[in-house]
Amino acid sequence: MSVSTASPPAGTKASFFERLSQSRNGLGLLFMLPAALFLLCFLTYPLGLGVWLGFTDTMIGRPGIFIGLENYEYLWHDRVFWMSVFNTVVYTAVASVLKFVLGLWLAIILNEHLPFKTFFRAIILLPWVVPTVLSALAFWWIYDSQFSIISFVLMKAGLISAPINFLGDPTNARLSVIAANVWRGIPFVAISLLAGLQTIPASLHEAAALDGATSWQRFRSITLPLLTPIIAVVMTFSVLFTFTDFQLIYVLTKGGPVNATHLMATLSFQRGIPGGALGEGAAIAVAMVPFLLAAILFSFFGLQRRRWQQGGSD
């Protein structure tokens, strides 16, 4: 047996590009470079700058100096900030749960053989397609303290005697903005889960039905476990969108009444841009990061547990 190897002629060296084209690692790096540059410029740099600003007393039009944790110390004792944290957590938790339950329900209905199924699937996306500011303006009128259509109808029906103070009462205002967010967010959850539902083989349901499983048992033991990976992804996005919501609140209440609907995002903007306190605004924005990380970690390590997905009990 003879072995022959192709070797470059003595005295010639492979060019850099030739060697690069032969190197798995080199090519890998090369292909990743555009994405890495993009992330560095548009994600890492702004995020890093935001974190840095949070440690400074930068004002608009005036560079700041490093002040350590002073912004955070102030926020720690600031009841408006804590109210915004409370509001953000309540807003996110309630809206996300409602969006999930209603979205799943809608997805299951749309997965059935309904007449005009395609039409309904298309129309269901409308709230998601309409620009948020426009739907927020519509809700602004719906919740108007004097001209609300809801109040008008209820008053005409004789059920109430005065308009409902939707955005003036703190509890009503919170519920109202949550309702608007849920209305807007349901289509995303519903359509995404519908896509997940369609990947579940019908044969599993048929086999279970033959074994005498009830609808609930089939949902609990087949649909839900197989849908969980999709749920994890969809709900992660849903929680992130809700947690960082801005437009809806800014149009509807600007954080009022008396800061009862201020979210961390809106408070960060109010103080950072119109208020000029860029450092403090950045600190509020950075304070959102641990919550967002927790939501992501919960999704990945909680909802994506393999054994649970496969019907086990951990």
Next chain:
Amino acid sequence: MINRRTFLAGTAGLAGTAFAGPFAGGNAFAQAAAPTYKPEEGSSLRLLRWVPFVPAEEEAWLANTKKFTDATGVEVRIDKESWEDVRPKAAVAANVGSGPDMVMSWFDDPQQYPDKLVDLTDLGTSIGQANGGWYAGLEGYAKRGDQFIALPLCAIGNAVVYRDSHVKAAGFSEFPKDTAGFLELCKAMQAKGTPAGFPHGKAVGDGNNYAHWLLWSHGGQMVDESGKVVINSPETLAAVKYAMELYKTFIPGTESWQDVNNNRAFLAGQVSLIANGVSVYYAALKDPATQEMAKDMRSTNFPIGPVGKSVELAQTSTISVFKHTKYPEAAKAYLQFMYQPDNMNAWIQGASAYCCQPLKGLANNPVWTSNPIHAAYARASETLRPNGYAGPLGAASAGTMADYVLVDMFAEAVTGQSSPEDAIANAERRANRYYRV
């Protein structure tokens, strides 16, 4: 002589010849030769302004701008932003050193980035001297020490607007002049089912005007002359308690009101007494459905409180030139042209009493006597008290207002969310943050 490149804008000779009109009297104040500005070769300008509230005001501004362009060849592009968005846009432009060359901004915005603005002292001084001087309150917004960092543009008066027949039906043949009488009027109007309404929500303009009147009319103030926060005072407590009584007479829902809500509720006949710019009157006049209401509308200044004199905030606007502009001379020439008495008077007149003149020499503009409802807005520039009174204007005063510290203080107390004392203490703490104690 005017040609497209050498433009001796603003000189007495120019104003007296080329653009003389019915308001040429402004030049009676001329004391010294105005500086001359020669627009740079190939210059063009961009002005960022707030969306006009009165269409004729914009038309007058554009007409003046066109005259300037015709005379100098300098194109001026005017970008409009919703009035609440001007502040962040201008701040970003100042910060990044790019964007519009000039900005028509609000309140103490120029004081937030004075280092980024072109020194307009020569221009400001000469225009003031030629027109009887600037009104002190407005001038304060535009000056940093002795230096003009902007030119005062106008004050937008915020007067009490009411339905005359409803006030009379409530048993008041004359509108009360003091806060005690005003409270009685509001109680009587509520009893008649024609209540008043003032915003306690995040209403940047109307909410701040109302809150500052409440505070100042009772002798309270956010800070003293040195910038020390003094909001926690017996006078503030009296103001908060008065606001709580007044709030009980309002139509429900004013905690959520933003700037537009009071207009809307008034025009729909839901409330009969609000505080607003004159725009609400013209909105009523324009709509055939509310023309009858317009005839019944009257305006008056806010009542006088225990402090014994009229004290109001009034929305104010200034024009500044950013240092990043490539054409500072053109910008100055443009401003000089726009502030010529004829041009400025035409603009004030176009604004139909919405904008009050910045210069004392223009006070006899016929707009103020052309309609009785205008009268209450004529004094805005003269009587206004600057934001953050009696302290220095700057980032602290601007931030305190933008963070709704005063608006929230009253809203917390009137809605019962906090006790008056607690609401004041919270406002003190938040204000201290901006004034960095």
